[in-house]
Amino acid sequence: MSDMIFEARQVSSLRRGVFGAGQVSSLRRGGFGKKTFKLEEISFRLPRGYIMGLIGKNGAGKTSFFDCIMDEKKRYSGEMLLEGRSIHENHLQMLDKTGFVxxxxxxxxxxxxxxxxxxxxxxxxxxxxxxxxxxxERCRVSSGKTLGKMSRGETVKFQLAFAVAHRPKLYLMDEATAGMDPVFRIDFYRILHELLKDGDCGIILSTHIDEEIEKQLDYVGILEEGRLVSFGENVPV
Amino acid sequence: MIREKERQIRQETREEQAQQRRRLREFDKELFSYTGQIAWLLPGLFSFVVLGLMCIPVQEAGSGDSYPGIVTFLSGVWIPFCVLQPYVNVTDTFERPKNNRNRTYDKLKYLPVSRKQYISVRMGYLFRYLWKLTLAGVAVQCIFAAVDLGRAEPVNVVYAVGVLLFVPMAAGWIQLRTGG
Structure with missing residues (x-):
């Protein structure tokens, strides 16, 4: 079994060229001068048992990166591996091992x-x-509550419970802690660290919150305009 | 050795697909209990009208009647729409969707469900409904052609199979590919 839970190798998102004339990975602008967004050559490795934070401004490409992983169609060049196996060779098995919040x-x-x-x-x-x-119960949300009546924080708690219940190997959390009350946020990270304790899974989460970046993350990747400008262990200043 | 391994992989894939179809059917059964309370009525009503229109042999279409168009519209648009409606949206069938957030596939998008299997299972429901309707339609069309014109011709069978099976199946497939 691979020591790395997740690996991205030169991942660049693909965009259709003008008039749909094939997929061009280096295109920065779409047809008719419309600016398009793309990820460019993202590479990093996340070992088992660690939390990685994806940090960047709004529109830096965090959600697009998660989309690349979760999308049934392969819309990127390069390779992404979960436990050493390509995530798009058997995407359904990969989704079975992924918890998405x-x-x-x-x-x-x-x-x-x-x-x-x-x-x-x-x-x-x-x-x-x-x-x-x-x-x-631990998240203090009733299982009998209708989802449409839940607050954003409660929905995230529900999603976390749903993700944990199928025991994934990789958790992907897109802005999960935004809108979460500070008391639960502490408990939320406690839950994540408990999940990581057996060292059999990994977590990639995107966040804006400074305190989390300083204290909770083992690895940090900084995204800027679709490029991973920095990746490494999180050393608190 | 390689062939043996390939065979094993194919077998595993087949088993996996069968299991996924079974899970989708179980899911649909539960979904239908929420969304399809009176939805089963509509395809029945439209089918009744279509079978009524099938009483007119296709050879008489040249006389200026637009009934084949009505049949095609009913069977090609409304029947697949009504049969698939309880499965395509997660809201009640007659509840007007407020936005696109009610589509069932969007709820399954990030789960281990392949779109191919999702469409194939739903096309199965449509086919299960339509083959019986087609048999009845062919019978009605041939009987009335024999009574009116003295004989039933292959064109009666082709017409009934075309408008009651192929057109609705194609319409259902397009509906699932584009909106489902």
Whole structure:
């Protein structure tokens, strides 16, 4: 088994050329002068048992990077590996091993948290309903609450519980702590460190919060206009 | 040795796909209990009208009636729409979706569900409904052609199969590819 939980090798997002004339990785501008965004040559390695933070301004490419990982179609050049295996060779198995916490991750808003977990959890090979309920209790959110009536913070807690319940190897968290109350944020990181304790998974999260960057992250990658300008161990100043 | 390994991989893939289809059907069953309370009524109503229109043999279409167009519209647009509606959106069938956030596939997008299997399972529901309707339609069309014109011709069968099976299947596929 590979020591690296996740590896990105020269990942550049692909954009369609003018009039859809094939995919051109070096294109900076789309057709008719419309500015398009792309990731460029992102490379890093995340060992098992660590949290990596993706940091950057709004529009730096954090969400686009997560999209590249989660999208069923391969829309990038280069390679991304989960536990040493290409994530797009068998994307479904990769999704089975990935827990995604993001605003983009939609659930059924008219159903309760428990109904969502029961209906959607069946697609994972090892979804544990008891673990889900336990996590919801720990996050102090009722499993019987309708998702549409939850606050943003509660939705993130639900998503965290849903992700934890299928025991993924890689957690991807896009701005998960934004809008979270400070008391729960401490507990949130405690939960993440507990998940990492057995050293069998890794976490990539994007954040803007200075305190988290200083204290909670093991590795930090800085994104600027789609480029990873810096990556390394987080050394608190 | 390599062939053996390839065979094993193919077998595993097939098993995985079968398991995924089973999971999707279980999911749909539960989804239908929320979204399809009266949805089953609509395809039945439209099918009744379509079968009524099938009583007119296609040979009589040249007389200026626009009934084949009505049949094609009903079977090609409304029947697949009504059959698939409880599965395409997560809201109740007759609840007007406020935005695109109600599409079922969007809820499954980041889960281990392949779009190919998602479409294939739903096309299965449509086919299961349509083959029975087609058989009934072919029978009605041939019987009335035999009564009106003295004989049933291959064109009656081709017409019934075309508008009751191929057109709705194609429309359903387009609906699932574009909006489902």
């Amino acid at each position: 993001s605003e983009k991750n939609e659930f059924m808003e008219l159903r309760t948290a428990a109904q969502n977990a029961r209906m959607l959890g069946r697609f994972y090979s090892s979804f544990d309903m008891e673990l889900f309920k336990g996590m919801m």
